[in-house]
Amino acid sequence: MRVARRDLLAGVGAAALVPAIGDAAVAAAPSPDWPQGPLAAIDGLPPRLPVTDPGRSSLDSGWLFHEGDIIVAPPATHNDTYLSTKAGNAAGAAAVDHDDSDWQAVTLPHDWASHQPFVESANPSQGYRPRGIGWYRRTLRLDAADRGKRIALQFDGIATNATIWVNGTVVAHSWSGYSSVLIDLTPFARFGAQDNVIAIRVDATAMEGWWYEGAGLYRHAWLSRRAGVSIAEDGVHCDPRKDDAGWSVPVAVTLTNIERATVGATCEALLLDPAGRMVARATVDIAVDPLIEVTASLTLPASNPQLWSVEQPRLYTVITRVLRDGVAVDERRTAIGFRTIRFDAARGFFLNDQPVKLKGVCIHQDHAGVGVAVPDALIHWRLVQLKALGCNAIRCSHHAPAAELLDYADRLGFLVMDENRVFNPSPDYLAQLEWMVRRDRNHPSVILWSVFNEEPMQGTEAGVEMVRRMAAAVHRLDASRPVTAAMNGSFYDPANVSTVVDVMGFNYYQRDYDRFHRLNPAKPITSSEDTSAFETRGAFRTDPAAHVITSYDTAAADWGATHRASWAAIVQRPFVAGGFVWTGFDYHGEPTPHAWPTISSFFGILDLCGFPKTAAGIRRAQWIDTHAVVAIAPHWTWPGREGEAVPVHVSSNAETIELRLNGRSLGRQAADRVMGNDWSVPYAPGRIEAVAYRDGRVVARTAHETAGPPVALRLTPARTVMAADGVDAQPVTVDAIDARGRHVPTANLPVRFTMTSATIIGLGNGDPNSHESEKGDARSLFNGLAQVILQSGTARGRITLTATAPGMKPATLRLDAIAAPARTVEPAVAAKQAIEGWRRSPATPNRPDPATAPAAGDNNLWAFVRAGTPTPAEPTDGWRIYRARITPRRRIAAAGGTIRFAAVAGRAELWVDGVKLADKPTASTGPIAARIPAGTGARTVLLLVEAAAGVESGLVGRVGVEA
Numbered sequence: 001m002r003v004a005r006r007d008l009l010a011g012v013g014a015a016a017l018v019p020a021i022g023d024a025a026v027a028a029a030p031s032p033d034w035p036q037g038p039l040a041a042i043d044g045l046p047p048r049l050p051v052t053d054p055g056r057s058s059l060d061s062g063w064l065f066h067e068g069d070i071i072v073a074p075p076a077t078h079n080d081t082y083l084s085t086k087a088g089n090a091a092g093a094a095a096v097d098h099d100d101s102d103w104q105a106v107t108l109p110h111d112w113a114s115h116q117p118f119v120e121s122a123n124p125s126q127g128y129r130p131r132g133i134g135w136y137r138r139t140l141r142l143d144a145a146d147r148g149k150r151i152a153l154q155f156d157g158i159a160t161n162a163t164i165w166v167n168g169t170v171v172a173h174s175w176s177g178y179s180s181v182l183i184d185l186t187p188f189a190r191f192g193a194q195d196n197v198i199a200i201r202v203d204a205t206a207m208e209g210w211w212y213e214g215a216g217l218y219r220h221a222w223l224s225r226r227a228g229v230s231i232a233e234d235g236v237h238c239d240p241r242k243d244d245a246g247w248s249v250p251v252a253v254t255l256t257n258i259e260r261a262t263v264g265a266t267c268e269a270l271l272l273d274p275a276g277r278m279v280a281r282a283t284v285d286i287a288v289d290p291l292i293e294v295t296a297s298l299t300l301p302a303s304n305p306q307l308w309s310v311e312q313p314r315l316y317t318v319i320t321r322v323l324r325d326g327v328a329v330d331e332r333r334t335a336i337g338f339r340t341i342r343f344d345a346a347r348g349f350f351l352n353d354q355p356v357k358l359k360g361v362c363i364h365q366d367h368a369g370v371g372v373a374v375p376d377a378l379i380h381w382r383l384v385q386l387k388a389l390g391c392n393a394i395r396c397s398h399h400a401p402a403a404e405l406l407d408y409a410d411r412l413g414f415l416v417m418d419e420n421r422v423f424n425p426s427p428d429y430l431a432q433l434e435w436m437v438r439r440d441r442n443h444p445s446v447i448l449w450s451v452f453n454e455e456p457m458q459g460t461e462a463g464v465e466m467v468r469r470m471a472a473a474v475h476r477l478d479a480s481r482p483v484t485a486a487m488n489g490s491f492y493d494p495a496n497v498s499t500v501v502d503v504m505g506f507n508y509y510q511r512d513y514d515r516f517h518r519l520n521p522a523k524p525i526t527s528s529e530d531t532s533a534f535e536t537r538g539a540f541r542t543d544p545a546a547h548v549i550t551s552y553d554t555a556a557a558d559w560g561a562t563h564r565a566s567w568a569a570i571v572q573r574p575f576v577a578g579g580f581v582w583t584g585f586d587y588h589g590e591p592t593p594h595a596w597p598t599i600s601s602f603f604g605i606l607d608l609c610g611f612p613k614t615a616a617g618i619r620r621a622q623w624i625d626t627h628a629v630v631a632i633a634p635h636w637t638w639p640g641r642e643g644e645a646v647p648v649h650v651s652s653n654a655e656t657i658e659l660r661l662n663g664r665s666l667g668r669q670a671a672d673r674v675m676g677n678d679w680s681v682p683y684a685p686g687r688i689e690a691v692a693y694r695d696g697r698v699v700a701r702t703a704h705e706t707a708g709p710p711v712a713l714r715l716t717p718a719r720t721v722m723a724a725d726g727v728d729a730q731p732v733t734v735d736a737i738d739a740r741g742r743h744v745p746t747a748n749l750p751v752r753f754t755m756t757s758a759t760i761i762g763l764g765n766g767d768p769n770s771h772e773s774e775k776g777d778a779r780s781l782f783n784g785l786a787q788v789i790l791q792s793g794t795a796r797g798r799i800t801l802t803a804t805a806p807g808m809k810p811a812t813l814r815l816d817a818i819a820a821p822a823r824t825v826e827p828a829v830a831a832k833q834a835i836e837g838w839r840r841s842p843a844t845p846n847r848p849d850p851a852t853a854p855a856a857g858d859n860n861l862w863a864f865v866r867a868g869t870p871t872p873a874e875p876t877d878g879w880r881i882y883r884a885r886i887t888p889r890r891r892i893a894a895a896g897g898t899i900r901f902a903a904v905a906g907r908a909e910l911w912v913d914g915v916k917l918a919d920k921p922t923a924s925t926g927p928i929a930a931r932i933p934a935g936t937g938a939r940t941v942l943l944l945v946e947a948a949a950g951v952e953s954g955l956v957g958r959v960g961v962e963a
């Protein structure tokens, strides 16, 4: 089946794009889809988010990576110690001229833990993968025309702790794997031919969570160049409001000024409707003092706007601009939605004054194959899978998500509980919470701020005081959304945090809903977490020894409940706003209830690859109201079990269900959309079919057919086209089919892949017990399925993926890589070794002895100078020595190289290790260079410069050594 080409971000209900289990629309297809076979490919454009910040470019490419720490010996002498403490003088891998020539080239997002093998001695919560320490370096070049601009670096997520240096100076410490790191690079920047070197030490031994957190620069990185007066990062707050007079959008814009004088500017805000038509405009003049942030406030009127909702997530855009002398110098585009939200203590959640039950899932961020380095397109694909379940809400457990997740949530119509990681109101941690609110408060999808998950101090006076401070910080930044906390007990303790949150969040403890509500009738309640049921996808018998758990929705954690029981508790109670299932997807780590050799969880409605388990059919029946659905568990390929009673579970939201085996009716039952319907069916091969009726009419049907032995492989992409931008990614489903083209749900074959014009960035199969590598070109099918995640290259044309397995007819998939709109990308720069750390002698009237050096401990007479900084003119002629030490990089040490001074003012002699190698006989500014022979170890480079009276002299340009 082919679905018409559509823009996946055009605000179309995503469910419509995904043919799913037993949809009425596809039920008539000869071969029913899930779980019998893979989803049909969609011939659509890849999801692409609009440019929101034209001042920034992607810094995802051009990185070098070193796995493991690089330890430098501490300084031994007084002088080395003195120098080691100075700005710009970082040592080791943080030093500007560190030799990174044998480091690995990587592109972000990058999760080095996802490349690791599973090791029993490694941490179970982190998925038994060693994490450790790693280094990244990246060289940047800034044009001379960038001088005067505000230059900023942004890292969206680094797992877990990090120290960042720019040009040898520490510019940031990051203590959270989930907060962006924002760095004003301007004071450290070098322009023109000089390199700027970013060095990052990532410490992934630190753990913030009890789940797989990955390791490294696993989200995007950005570089921005802005005018001297510009909009601060996360500096736009749009806050659509409805009062008796109607809708309006108060807009607050934070402006900064790095210039030396107060600047008068105009701040402009435009409101664009979903079709892109401008419907309102406001301006305000504002004076911005140097190095101070000021906020410009504007209000955009909005008469009768189209509302944002789960079904029709209509987005408006606010364009904010700073104008100087009428010319726009900086701009942001912010997607907003007009919607009202309200939690009612008796009747639950209201969106636009309509009751909406939260049909939510908790998610972690990792996916099979890629770990936490999830490409944007795969984030989108995961959300589309959730939408297809009828899910309307997401809890970002237990930390702020990638920015793109919320961008997609806005566009797909999800309601989001945005959650803070660390429960702590002290300044460093409060800053993390405030950053999250500031970044995310424009999203219409976000409806709740959660300040913690399950904290042992939740029932203490200290806990109450902590939440009060955190809630106040949230409300200072956002007065429009309630604060919640995910409590697991302590609800009745004399001091407990439920008294100081706006909405009470229950993790589990479903039996307490009534009592709590009775005792606190004015307090709105939601389940913040429930279920924690276990299923192994495609398995229908529990085998404790093999760590396999049946998918009949009968197993759950002691603190949890089955999918059916947990939703029953929520759906029956109007005062419970909704639920958040633990979890939407399986995730690496937290192997529960089985540990090693199990490496992932079993909780997902969908497995690690996003393949649906039985829970998916159950949730669809519970959650989808728009059309009839029906699903059957198990599959119907049970050779050897002929005559044996097989439990059959049917999930449907229709009125009546009929089960048929090989055309013979096994009876009808009134459908129970929460608990499902059960039959016991003596197994006979053939076709088992569930037919769903409403008002006596067939509204949906689905079937499984007994498959024969597998004979061929099949590859089914999520999309038949990919953007040729080197960034687009998509999962391809791998399965085996029998001689009649039917999916074989029992196949567990080893499969190998070859690929042209794209890259395999990860593989998976949803088996929580598999130790196969998630990288490379091989993966076994697990209960019939595996997944290959492809990333496009930059060439347009054909992508091919071929799958082979012993004895099977191979499968070849052909995809089109199509032109994609250009992205603004910061070009990768091959680092050249610069010679830094020059000492300059005092001026002498006569030519000094080149052997002259600063005395030990002299940090005063000989000046510290950087190449590119001219020596000021003197009243008389004079000589100076410029001296530096350099250890040539490996290639130069092996083969020799050239020391090159791009621009020297004055007559000069170049000496290396006591030997004169070149002369510059003219005084006018010009280059000087000399070959140096091969050889390891440090060299002393010396330039003798003779300057005439009254003119600048010295190292006017870059100095480097090249191969």
Ligand code: GAL
Binding pocket: 453, 454, 488, 507, 529, 532, 557, 560, 582, 590, 592
């Ligand atoms: C909860 C916790 C989750 C996860 C889950 C497993 O208590 O909030 O992060 O650990 O249990 O059932």
